[in-house]
Amino acid sequence: MLQSLFDKKNNHRCTDFIWSGPCSAESYEQVFETASQLKQKGIETIRAGIWKPRTRPNSFEGIGYPALDWMADIKNKLSVEITTEVASAKHVEACLKSGFDALWIGARTTVNPFLVQEIAESLRGVDIPVFIKNPIHAEIGLWIGAIERFEQMNISKIGNIFRGFHTMNSAPYRNQPVWKLALEVKRQFPGIPMICDPSHIAGKRNLLKGISQTAIDLNFDGLMLESHINPDSALSDSLQQLTPANLFTMLEELVQKKDHFINPEIVQEFQKVRVDIDQLDKKLLEIIENRAELIDKIGDWKDANQVQIFQLERYQQILESRKKYAKDLQYLPQDFVQELFELIHKFSIAQQLGKNQ
Numbered sequence: 593m594l595q596s597l598f599d600k601k602n603n604h605r606c607t608d609f610i611w612s613g614p615c616s617a618e619s620y621e622q623v624f625e626t627a628s629q630l631k632q633k634g635i636e637t638i639r640a641g642i643w644k645p646r647t648r649p650n651s652f653e654g655i656g657y658p659a660l661d662w663m664a665d666i667k668n669k670l671s672v673e674i675t676t677e678v679a680s681a682k683h684v685e686a687c688l689k690s691g692f693d694a695l696w697i698g699a700r701t702t703v704n705p706f707l708v709q710e711i712a713e714s715l716r717g718v719d720i721p722v723f724i725k726n727p728i729h730a731e732i733g734l735w736i737g738a739i740e741r742f743e744q745m746n747i748s749k750i751g752n753i754f755r756g757f758h759t760m761n762s763a764p765y766r767n768q769p770v771w772k773l774a775l776e777v778k779r780q781f782p783g784i785p786m787i788c789d790p791s792h793i794a795g796k797r798n799l800l801k802g803i804s805q806t807a808i809d810l811n812f813d814g815l816m817l818e819s820h821i822n823p824d825s826a827l828s829d830s831l832q833q834l835t836p837a838n839l840f841t842m843l844e845e846l847v848q849k850k851d852h853f854i855n856p857e858i859v860q861e862f863q864k865v866r867v868d869i870d871q872l873d874k875k876l877l878e879i880i881e882n883r884a885e886l887i888d889k890i891g892d893w894k895d896a897n898q899v900q901i902f903q904l905e906r907y908q909q910i911l912e913s914r915k916k917y918a919k920d921l922q923y924l925p926q927d928f929v930q931e932l933f934e935l936i937h938k939f940s941i942a943q944q945l946g947k948n949q
Contacts, residue, residue: 765793
């Protein structure tokens, strides 16, 4: 269960920790029946939203404080762990009194350092796991800042939840899964578990399996998936919730990958290829260094002749011509080539600006 995520000696796999339950606690019967069916199949960490932050008023914003007693009773009767989202110190206080086993900070809260600080201070000295969802928009500085605020309160069990980012066009997903940002946070905080929330990334049931499999392939530490006994009647996020039976069917179809190769012959060949990659990377850096030397010369000419550094026509020419160069290459899609040369050009501009400062 939750403790396994923080056991340094436990080399668990992504599918070893599944966190599930309804998006919202709508009635005692609804949560109890959902939790009961999940427990029968081995899921013992139950989630349910008690307070639901909504964008517009008059939407269902959760049952609120009465649902605390429901969750506490379900915990005692089913011997499960109970968790919910908190957005204020008052929420934290109420959940601690009701015996909750873990709390999480939602994406709308993570963007507000004042609220994060308030919640962190209310948990000072409390031995309870706290999970932090990424902020709504793709700004990992806010995510990292939230982690640091809880660390400063000496909270020892901190976890992260990746639920994707809101973008103007995230189709086909509800929230764009910018995996590289989640992996960057995981790189900076290797000791903090990273859970994936496919439900909020997908927004639709038919996309849940693909997102879940990607999280497994990227070595996430667990999955949070929403489940409801009657999803079509759910008061919130009905399209992304699965019945417990359908959830288990999907989980059985997921493929848990191995941590490393087992066949000694493959291991040997694999290491050889890695050496080749290392050598190519070295050559690639030498080529970029040679390019930077030429940029330095161009920068001197521009400065000596009072010519502007940024040349829009040249920049557009670089992007279009490099994509044409890559058109017949097998492994380099044009969007990657464009992103690569946008980064290279950004460095070139900064290099020339630096000479003039």
